Amino acid sequence: MPVRARIDEKTDGIHMARALKASAAVMTILGASWSNPARADWRDDIGTFRAGIVADPGAGGTVPGLALLTDAYTKALGMKVEFVVARDYAALIEAQADARVDYAVYSAMAYATASERCDCVEPLVAPVDSDGxxxxxxxxxxxxxxxxxxxxxxxxxxxxxxxxxxxxxxxxxxxxxxxxxxxxxxxxxxxxxxxxxxxxxxxxxxxxxxxxxxxxxxxxxxxxxxxxxxxxxxxxxxxxxxxxxxxxxxLLRYGPHAVRSDLDPEAKRRLTVFLTNLKSMAPDVYDLLESKHSGGFAVAGPKDYAMAAAMVRFVSGNGR
Missing domain, CATH: 3.40.190.10 (Periplasmic binding protein-like II)
Incomplete structure (x- = not known):
């Protein structure tokens, strides 16, 4: 076998092993939550769960590891998941306000802007630094x-x-x-x-x-x-x-992962369990989702973004 073919085969094997390891970790995270039967039709009500994320600058409208992320969220919710890649936060805010996405990854001010825009979103979790x-x-x-x-x-x-x-x-x-x-x-x-x-x-x-x-x-x-x-x-x-x-x-808290307020409570619960355990159970998936803050996700609430809301009002001239 040519040397290059052996190298490619080894590399493919490493990527496959990482994907299988991440997939198994996600299943482990959710094992306890799936042991409690929930209302059977909440997935039918949603149909396809759509998660919104902003494209990396200069990445041509793509997000690294999107297939692995989609697989992880699919296993977390036990239903079909699609990622919607927005060109910027303004587009992501409009998509969630118009109910075209159920879940979005925001900066602090983008979340506050979305909350001011429609009062229809709520934070689930936010990242933490390794030092706390x-x-x-x-x-x-x-x-x-x-x-x-x-x-x-x-x-x-x-x-x-x-x-x-x-x-x-x-x-x-x-x-x-x-x-x-x-x-x-x-x-x-x-x-x-x-x-x-x-x-x-x-x-x-x-x-x-x-x-x-x-x-x-x-x-x-x-x-x-x-x-x-x-x-x-x-x-x-x-x-x-x-x-x-x-x-x-x-406090200006780091930007949250936010859902529409009308999302089914069971979906919110599963997402919270998945995300707060992600760093320890599937670090490869966590690194794809959060590259700036390496300490994992912690539960967040609307009050955590009062300062971000004040900044949005200040910029708009309503808080001056």
């Missing part, structure tokens, strides 16, 4: 106590990341507005840096007395985890003792 972070919070950081509180901001130089920075610009402005503190994007005391890193440099070099940044957020009762702007400033040479957090925003 479930999202981010914006913070106002000062150096050596130069800005003691929010009321003192106007008398100091405050660095801010560019407007397209979620944690360093949009989240703090929307978070403050939600608390009744109106700060205009063009306020005289704000200095918009060319990047988040440039804003950090301004604080390190003494060109700003404070700056807006972000920190990882954990669930209530869990120990804080390092990272974000504070960690970057410490690496840049500022001591932890020199930094003070003047203000902290509400």
């Amino acid at each position: 972070a479930i999202g981010i919070r914006s913070v106002l950081l000062t150096r050596d106590g130069k800005v003691p509180d929010l009321a003192a901001m106007e008398g100091h130089r405050v660095a801010m990341a560019p407007p397209d920075s979620v944690g360093g610009s949009l989240l703090p402005l929307a978070g403050l507005a939600a608390e009744g503190v109106k700060v205009a994007e063009n306020a005289s005391f704000l200095t918009h840096a060319s990047s988040a890193a440039a804003a950090e440099t301004m604080l390190v070099d003494g060109e700003a007395d404070a700056m807006f940044g972000w920190v990882p957020a954990v669930a209530d009762g869990q120990p804080a985890v390092p990272g974000g702007t504070v960690a970057r400033l410490e690496v840049a040479g500022l001591s932890k003792a020199a930094l003070q957090v003047v203000w902290t925003s509400g």
Whole structure:
């Protein structure tokens, strides 16, 4: 047998083994849930379960591993599943609002926009980082106590990341507005840096007395985890003792997997069982579904996206 043929045969065998392993893991996840008989006709009511997902940028409208994902969801629900690949979040939101998809994988703001659009969606689960972070919070950081509180901001130089920075610009402005503190994007005391890193440099070099940044957020009762702007400033040479957090925003949780509110409760239950066990039981499938946050999925609820909703209202002008 030619060497190339042997290599291809071995590669195909590896892929097949992974697929069979993932399929077996999905069956194991659902074994307990299938032991409880449910109403027999809920699958007939749905017909074909349609899951919506946004295409990867530059991928030509495709999603890697779509066949394996479809197989996993088919086994999870015990019915026919089709994935609908949307060109962007706007198209995905319209598809779910119009009941053309039952389930969608969203960013936080895309979910909040969908909820504002039709009030017909609800989150099931959201990803978690390996260190336990479930999202981010914006913070106002000062150096050596130069800005003691929010009321003192106007008398100091405050660095801010560019407007397209979620944690360093949009989240703090929307978070403050939600608390009744109106700060205009063009306020005289704000200095918009060319990047988040440039804003950090301004604080390190003494060109700003404070700056807006972000920190990882954990669930209530869990120990804080390092990272974000504070960690970057410490690496840049500022001591932890020199930094003070003047203000902290509400939680911006990582984007959820959301279903239509009118989806049958048994389908919601099976999806929740499947997704919350996916990382441990079928890591290959999990990695296809969630490439940014490696800690698995945890149950999420509408209240987790209050801050995302405030950001959507702020962008639309309703929260200013």
